[in-house]
Amino acid sequence: MPAALHVPERPALPRWLRLAAAIVPVAVTAAIGSAATQAEIPGWYAGLTKPSFNPPNWVFPVAWTVLYTMIAVSLWRLLGAMPRTGPSREGWWLALIAFLVQIALNAAWTPVFFTAHAIGTGLIVVAMLLVMVLWTIRLSWRFDRIAAWLLVPYAAWVAFATLLNAAILRLN
Template structure:
C-alpha cells in the first residue's frame, strides 16, 4: 500500500508574506490615486460642473482610506483561504485574478479621469471596475465570506462613483 501524501493545512503563504502581498498592491493603488488627484482637485476638477449630489472634496480621502483598508484585509483573508490541492484551487486562482484585475482598474481610473481629463474613458474604466468588484465578491464568497463582505462597501462606493462620473460627463 502506498504511503499517504501529507497535505499541509492552513494558508499556503507565511503570515508576513501574506500580509505584504495584501498591503503592497493596495498601497500602490492608493498612492497612484493620490498622486493623480492632488494637483487636479483645485485646478481642473474645481472648474467642472458637478451634480447636486457631489460630496465635498474632504469626503473622498476619508472614504478611500477606509475602503483601501477593507480591501487589503479582504485580500489578506483571501490569500489565507488558499486551497492547497483539488478543483477548488482553480476557483481560488480565478478569485485572486479577479481581485487583482479590479485593483488594476481601480489604479487606472484616477489617472484616466484626473490626469488625462478623460471623463468619458473614465466612465468606461469605472463601469468595468464595478463589474469586476461585483464578480470578485461572487468568486471570493466560496473561499471566505468575510473577505467577500469586506468588499461590499467598496462595491457600493464604486457604484456611486460610476453614477457621479456619468453625471459629470453629462454636465461637461
C-alpha cells in the same frame, strides 16, 4: 465511534508574506490615486460642473482610506484561504485574478479621469471596475465569506462613483 476532529490546514503562505502581498498592491493603488489627484482637485476638477449629490472634497480621502483598509484585509483573508490541492484551487486562482484585475482598474481610473481629463473613458473604466468588484465578491464568497463581505462597501462606493462620473460627463 468518535467523530473525527477537523484540524484546519495552515495557510499556504506565511502570515507576513500574505500581509505584504495584500498591502503592497492596495498601497500602490492608493499612491497612484493620490498622485493623480493632488494637482487636479483645485484646478481642473474645481472648474467642472458637478451634480448636486457630489460630496465635498474632504469625503473622498476619508472614504478611500477606510475602503483601502477593507480591501487589503479582504485580500489578506483571500490569500489565506488558498486551497492546497483539488479542483477548488482553480476557482481560488480565478478569484485572485479577478481581485488583482479590479485593483488594476482602480489604479487606472484616477489617472484616466484626473490626469488625462478623459471623463468618458473614465466612465468606461469605472463601470468595468464595478463589474469586476461584483465578480470578485461572487468568486471570493466560496473561499472566505468575510473577505467577500469586506468588499461590499467598496462595491457600493464604486457604484456611486460610476453614477457621479456619468453625471459629470453629462454636465460637462
